Each structure stands twice: as structure tokens, then as C-alpha cells.
Amino acid sequence: xxxxxxxxxxKSFGSTTIIPNIDLNIEDGEFVVFVGPSGCGKSxxxxxxxxxxxxxxGTISIDGRDVTREAPAKRxxxxxxxxxxLYPHMTVAKxxxxxxxxxxxxxxxxxxxxxDAARVLNLTNYLERRPGQLSGxxxxxxxxxxxxxxxxxxxxxxxxxxxxxxALRGTMRLEISELHxxxxxxxxxxxxxxxxxxxxxxxxxVLNAGNIEQVGSPMELYKTPKNxxxxxxxxxxxxxxxxxxxxxxxxxxxxxxxPEHLNISTSSGDWKATVGVAEHLGSDTFLHVQADDIGTIxxxxxxxxxxxxxxxxxxxxxxxxxxxxxxxGNSLAA
Amino acid sequence: MAxxxxxxxxxxxxxxxxxxxLLIFFPILYTIITSFKSEQEAIQGFNLIPSGTFESYxxxxxQSGYFKFFFNSVLLSVGSTILAxxxxxxxxxxxxxxPSKRTKDILMWMLSTKMMPAVAVLFPIYxxxxxxxxxxxxxxxxxxxxxxxxxxVVWMLYTYFREIPGEILExxxxxxxxxxxxxxxxxxxxxxxxxxxxxxxNIILAWNEAFWTxxxxxxxxxxxxAFISSFSxxxxxxxxxxxxxxxxxxxxxxxxxxxxxxxLVRGLTFGAVK
Numbered sequence: 001x002x003x004x005x006x007x008x009x010x011k012s013f014g015s016t017t018i019i020p021n022i023d024l025n026i027e028d029g030e031f032v033v034f035v036g037p038s039g040c041g042k043s044x045x046x047x048x049x050x051x052x053x054x055x056x057x058g059t060i061s062i063d064g065r066d067v068t069r070e071a072p073a074k075r076x077x078x079x080x081x082x083x084x085x086l087y088p089h090m091t092v093a094k095x096x097x098x099x100x101x102x103x104x105x106x107x108x109x110x111x112x113x114x115x116d117a118a119r120v121l122n123l124t125n126y127l128e129r130r131p132g133q134l135s136g137x138x139x140x141x142x143x144x145x146x147x148x149x150x151x152x153x154x155x156x157x158x159x160x161x162x163x164x165x166x167a168l169r170g171t172m173r174l175e176i177s178e179l180h181x182x183x184x185x186x187x188x189x190x191x192x193x194x195x196x197x198x199x200x201x202x203x204x205x206v207l208n209a210g211n212i213e214q215v216g217s218p219m220e221l222y223k224t225p226k227n228x229x230x231x232x233x234x235x236x237x238x239x240x241x242x243x244x245x246x247x248x249x250x251x252x253x254x255x256x257x258x259p260e261h262l263n264i265s266t267s268s269g270d271w272k273a274t275v276g277v278a279e280h281l282g283s284d285t286f287l288h289v290q291a292d293d294i295g296t297i298x299x300x301x302x303x304x305x306x307x308x309x310x311x312x313x314x315x316x317x318x319x320x321x322x323x324x325x326x327x328x329g330n331s332l333a334a
Numbered sequence: 335m336a337x338x339x340x341x342x343x344x345x346x347x348x349x350x351x352x353x354x355x356l357l358i359f360f361p362i363l364y365t366i367i368t369s370f371k372s373e374q375e376a377i378q379g380f381n382l383i384p385s386g387t388f389e390s391y392x393x394x395x396x397q398s399g400y401f402k403f404f405f406n407s408v409l410l411s412v413g414s415t416i417l418a419x420x421x422x423x424x425x426x427x428x429x430x431x432x433p434s435k436r437t438k439d440i441l442m443w444m445l446s447t448k449m450m451p452a453v454a455v456l457f458p459i460y461x462x463x464x465x466x467x468x469x470x471x472x473x474x475x476x477x478x479x480x481x482x483x484x485x486x487v488v489w490m491l492y493t494y495f496r497e498i499p500g501e502i503l504e505x506x507x508x509x510x511x512x513x514x515x516x517x518x519x520x521x522x523x524x525x526x527x528x529x530x531x532x533x534x535x536n537i538i539l540a541w542n543e544a545f546w547t548x549x550x551x552x553x554x555x556x557x558x559x560a561f562i563s564s565f566s567x568x569x570x571x572x573x574x575x576x577x578x579x580x581x582x583x584x585x586x587x588x589x590x591x592x593x594x595x596x597x598l599v600r601g602l603t604f605g606a607v608k
Contacts, residue, residue, distance in 0.1 A: 052507065086505075088524065098509050
């Protein structure tokens, strides 16, 4: 079981408030991603749940048990750190065995569990090596191995992939998702990368300046962002934000339209524009166009689109996918 | 542009280095030479060639019994070092990984105690030792040496511990390690090189400590420093015997220092360059 509830949780360091007040419920077995720009308090929130930082106010409960004042070890959570945080003086086997040894398990059980974890994570041939002799991806797998052997009620991941190169990041992302499918254990994953958030999460928590901006499934956040911040943060390339006359036409202070929801035509449309740089990715083409009276707009067109720098084009937003925001930055009801 | 180093430069630099090293080492060398002279030879003036007699050594041993002092020196230096580490490891741990606003001040204050001349507290300490019956006791002196060197031990360990990433200790905490398990299984093994060089340096400092060891002992707890000073007696100076005693006193620590010089240099320059 791994139901985690945060009530009125706050955290300050001296006079600096990192997290003013947060309520959050994480269901058992959910894959929850905390996402936000750096300094938004997402790592601090994770460390509060882990017990590595003390809360300044509020309560944290795991499976209905108040753990706010409990030591990290007592919370039955496992954590994977950005720097892997492996014990450099121990072999891979001893690293994985460490939590079991601390729990006082007998040697036969430890050996069996270490072997099982190593098999799952493809580490069987590396058990006698030291962390220094492993590659980044292998180290991260050892860190995950150390986390899974304890059978914790939840896993906490603190930007675990940000030290890996792009290709490896993609592979490890799949491995962690696969692991979640196998174990069905609650996972809380912190990242600043919205692609990781979108691809892995059951539920995304978007944080900004210590506040939760929105909680929802990836598609909810994509389709119905509650405010400008979420709209701008989720989705790649970023949503185009347009103010002024074109927005007023729709009765809003700001309108947002995703690059993939713009129709591009060389003959007619709502907004006249001039093509700037065109990035051909093969499957898609990202166009940076300069629209009259609006400014730069990003358009995602299909790979075969035949426009070049300096061409005049016409853009038409898909009205059903248009987002309207009021003066306070919040989304206006459709 | 790299500086041009010619063979001639190198030869001069090497020669200069040897001269400086010899100058520094000369007093010790002359002590060793003198210890192989007879008393007559020793007072006859400067002479680098001894007759090679061992009579001073055998007389020194007969007169005072070297091994009792040697045993005390080992006991005091090793004992005080172990005691200091027991106190300093947790202290340095808390300062390195759980610092408060005042941690820097405490470190400075600890170091400032080393700036005070020892003689300033001779009187009160002597009285405390006398009144609690610790004069000439091995336990009293071990505690005294431990206290004297504690600031340096804490400082050195603090510097080493600061180099250990905090996340690794946090990982241990998440893995269910208690505070002691964290220190025993994770911190200490990672800090072994640092702890080893701290230990070596502290043993040397304690071994060479002469101010308190001479003043607070008479016979029972007296280490080799007292053994040497007993040969500058009221009967007059016996240079050869004094030299033999000195040689015997510094030999063990010199040999230990020679074998552990790699660790020592690392300890002394640690943190100097990051």
C-alpha cells in the first residue's frame, strides 16, 4: 500500500518560504510526476515526503498513518537520487543488499533478493564491481535495485535521469515505466522535463513558486490547462500566446493556440504571416512565422509542407482547440 | 608559454634542494652521530666522524630503562589518538552534515584554543591534576593529550567529511540506517584515508608533546620526552648519552613517519587545492 496525503504542508528555510501551503493526495499505485521550473520547490516537496527535510507546518500521512515527525527510515519509502548516491566503497551486490542488511534480514534472504533484483535490472554480471567501474546507466540501475529490494510502499525519484545522455534517458524512461507496470507500487517522480512528465505520469502535479498550479492526467493538462503557466509549461513546442486585438475578438485577454492546432495555407486564412526559419524534422516541420500585428508564432506542420523562408502564408487556428485566458491568467470557461 | 628548464637549471635546483634539506635535517643527523661517540669525544668540539661506540646506548638503557618510557609513549600517543577520534568523528560529522549558524564560530573557537600559550594554563591544570590525583598517571595524561590535539583532529576530519557528498548519507538514511549505522557503515569507510592521516599526524603530535608530558609526570607515566630530559640533569650535561636518548626517542616515530609519508602529505595538503 502506498497512499500518501499532504495536508497544509509548508516549508520555510529561515525567512525564505519555499512552499507556502500544499494539499495533495496520491493514490496507491499511482505514478505521480512533480514538474515545474527549477526553484519551484518540487525537490523540496519530495524531500519533505521522504523525511529528509522537516516540515514547517502541516501533516504528511502514509496509508493513513501520520509520519510528519518520523525518521526517513521508518516511512518505508525508497529514494533514487539524481547523483545516484551509491556507496562507492561497496560492490554492486553490497549496495543493493545494504537496505536489507539494515533491516536485519538473514544472509540467505539477502542473497536471494539481490540476485532477483540484479536479474530484473540486467546487473547480474556486474555484482562484484564497484560503482566507479560502471557506466551512468548501470549506476542508475543499481540505485533502482537498491530501492526495489526493500519492497517499499512508494518510490521517490529525484530527477533520476538528468545526468544521463539523451539516448540513455529515453531507454531508462521506458525501463522505469515498465518497472511501474510490473510492481504497481506508488511512484513519485520529480523532473523539470515536461516530456518525461507527459510520457510517464498517471498524474502530473505542476508546481510554480511552491504552489500547485494544477493536478491532472497528462491529457487533461494538455487539453484543459487551468491557467497561462500550465498552458505554457505543458506541451512541446510551447503553446503560442497571443494578446491584443486577435484575443479580444474571442473575448479574452490572452488566447493560446498550440503549434499543432494551426492550419497553414498559402492562399487564405485568419492571420497573414511571413515564414521565418523552417526546421524540417522529417516527420514534422516546425515553422517560426512572423504574423502581422501578432508577432512570432510557432507552427507545427507535417513533414512535407512546401514553404521556405520569406514566403507569405495564412494561419487559421482550430477554434475547438483554442484556449482563452482572462486578465488574471486563469482559463475562461469555454 | 612554458618556462624553459635547462639541465643546468635542474642541477642547480636539485643541489639547492639537497642543501636546504640537509640544513633542516642536520641537527637530527648530528644527534645521531654524537650518540655513537664517547662522552670525551662529544665535548671535544665539532666532529662528524664518531668512533662508533655503543657505550652511550647501553649506559642509557642501564640507567633509565628505555622500554618503560617507550611503552608509555606508545600508550599515550595511541591512546589519546583513539580517544580523540571517538570524540571528533561525531563532532565533525555534525558540523559537516548538520551545520548550524554557529558552526563556523565553534570551529574558530576550537582552533583559537591552540593559539593560547600552554604555559598560561599550567598553574590551574597542575592544581586540577594534583587535587584529583592524576599527576603522573597514564589516564590523566592520555586525556590531557587528547584534549590538546582535539581541535586539530576535529578540524581535519571536518575538512575530509565536507568532501563526502551529503546525498550518499541521505541515501543511507532512506535505506534504513540509524545514525550510528550511517557513521559506521557509510561515512567512516568513505573517510578512511582522511581518518588514517588524521590518526598518523595526531600520533606524531602526541608522541612529540613535551610541555605537559614532562611537567605532569615523574616516573610512572613518563614517556620518551621525559626520558630525554632526564639526561640534562643537575650532574651536568652528558652530550653523548643525551644524544643516544634522543635518537632512541625519535627513531620509532621517524620510522613510522617514513613508511606513512604518502598518507601524511595527503593529510597535510588536503583541501588545499580543489
